[in-house]
Amino acid sequence: MKQVLIIGFPGDNTIYHILNIATMGNYPFRFLNLKAYYENGYIESANTTDPEVVYNFERFCLKDFSGIYQRLSPPLPEKYDSINYMRAMSRYKALHYVLLATKLKIINPINAGWDNASKPFQTYLLMKHGFKIPTSMSTSIPSDFEQFNNKFISIYKSNSSTRSIVDVTQPQDSSRKETLINAPVFFQQYISGKDVRIHIFNDKAFAVEIKSDAIDYRYYKKKGTYSNMKAIDNTEAPKLLINLCISYAKERRIVLAGFDFKVTETNEWHCLEMNPMPGYDSYDRVLGNAISIDILNHLLS
Numbered sequence: 001m002k003q004v005l006i007i008g009f010p011g012d013n014t015i016y017h018i019l020n021i022a023t024m025g026n027y028p029f030r031f032l033n034l035k036a037y038y039e040n041g042y043i044e045s046a047n048t049t050d051p052e053v054v055y056n057f058e059r060f061c062l063k064d065f066s067g068i069y070q071r072l073s074p075p076l077p078e079k080y081d082s083i084n085y086m087r088a089m090s091r092y093k094a095l096h097y098v099l100l101a102t103k104l105k106i107i108n109p110i111n112a113g114w115d116n117a118s119k120p121f122q123t124y125l126l127m128k129h130g131f132k133i134p135t136s137m138s139t140s141i142p143s144d145f146e147q148f149n150n151k152f153i154s155i156y157k158s159n160s161s162t163r164s165i166v167d168v169t170q171p172q173d174s175s176r177k178e179t180l181i182n183a184p185v186f187f188q189q190y191i192s193g194k195d196v197r198i199h200i201f202n203d204k205a206f207a208v209e210i211k212s213d214a215i216d217y218r219y220y221k222k223k224g225t226y227s228n229m230k231a232i233d234n235t236e237a238p239k240l241l242i243n244l245c246i247s248y249a250k251e252r253r254i255v256l257a258g259f260d261f262k263v264t265e266t267n268e269w270h271c272l273e274m275n276p277m278p279g280y281d282s283y284d285r286v287l288g289n290a291i292s293i294d295i296l297n298h299l300l301s
Helices: 013-024 034-040 082-101 119-129 142-151 171-182 217-223 239-251 281-286 290-300
Strands: 003-008 029-033 042-044 052-055 058-061 065-070 105-107 136-139 154-157 185-189 194-201 204-212 227-232 256-263 269-275
Touching (some): 003 013, 003 290, 013 029, 013 281, 013 290, 034 052, 042 082, 105 290, 119 136, 119 239, 136 142, 142 171, 142 185, 194 290, 204 217, 204 239, 204 281, 204 290, 239 256, 239 269, 281 290
Parallel strands (some): 003 065
Antiparallel strands (some): 052 058, 136 185
């Protein structure tokens, strides 16, 4: 009997969520624990069409699976001494190449959506594809920041795919402008309105509306007091917008994507970014686990 292979860290909330859905729904699956693999794993027969991942006397032969859901990420250096970190990185790279070469259904293909590593570049691609984008700037020049901040109420975030707490620039931030010379920062015009996350899975869209008093609702416990989510019908989002999301994800070879929007009172939809490895668990619970169920059924079909 074919099974789904789920790859990730046991402490990852999204991995924990899909494992629970798979268990409760009696879906056949196995879990490849990255923490254990990075500590003592290896790849056997890596140069054949049937590679096996081995750790702790467990074997995962890829030919035994019909599909893979993966949240592969490299080991964190602070978790290891220098020698063991090098070993863990070697194991990460070996598994990365195995997943890159696999012909199995995989969510998402390795290296798909690589542009998320550069927020300025991804923003350009989204704009070129037809999305309405807030005015944006990446800079390490203090005077550029001053000019931009004088034109707009602006927010700041990291330039890379590394998660950062998004916040509005404050008057006192001008005193910190000289720190820009150490690393560029991504600034965007602040858009007032509700947040909407649209997940695309193949040709289906799943929309969730979020209302919060925090600029970044993900961190409302630190920067606000509440964050409320509710599923919304796709008819509440413009059909053209849904089609743009679907076509953009396909263009980037992404099966499961998370698009973040700000929606103004005049119903203007501003796309903030697209996540090619979305942590979708909190939205999925609001949606009655519909995303996870579709993922599992797809990988077993």
